[in-house]
Amino acid sequence: MANDPKIDRRDDVRPAEGEHKYGDVEFADPTNKKYPIDTPEHVRAAWSYINHKDNAAKYDKDEVEVIKNRIRKAAKKHDVDISD
Template identity: 75%
Template sequence: MSKPIHHRDDVNPDEGERKYGDVEFADPVNNKYPIDTAEHVRAAWSYISKKANAAKYTATEVERIRDRIKAAARKHDVDIESDS
């Protein structure tokens, strides 16, 4: 079994809940990258695809976050694969 995403010291998970409410996040530990709507899925994909944001995670964590975003994209009928 893979390790969970680590808690980031530069993030307050309560901020994600305060800003977006009780929604699904691609990073549920830190409540980053909401993936509850098509718009949020597109934004999450865009943000995690930026090197500066991805650098805050291990390669395995980025892969796990991207997989969660891809699953949400399928659920919301969003095409993000062309942005890979």
């Protein structure tokens, strides 16, 4: 993911907590260890959470799109149907 767009570090998040809670898994926001996308259940939850206005508001518009694109990619990988 070397060429992936960068997501800024959020001041309101402790990335170590996300890693502690979920382990060494793939996250839609790897910078802050938010929105794990390693299982179908996590993909569905990540999609639901990022589509809540209060969660999305913590990111720039382009960062939200990066996160959504990563979730969409994971959804395809895990054969999960999500819709905009």
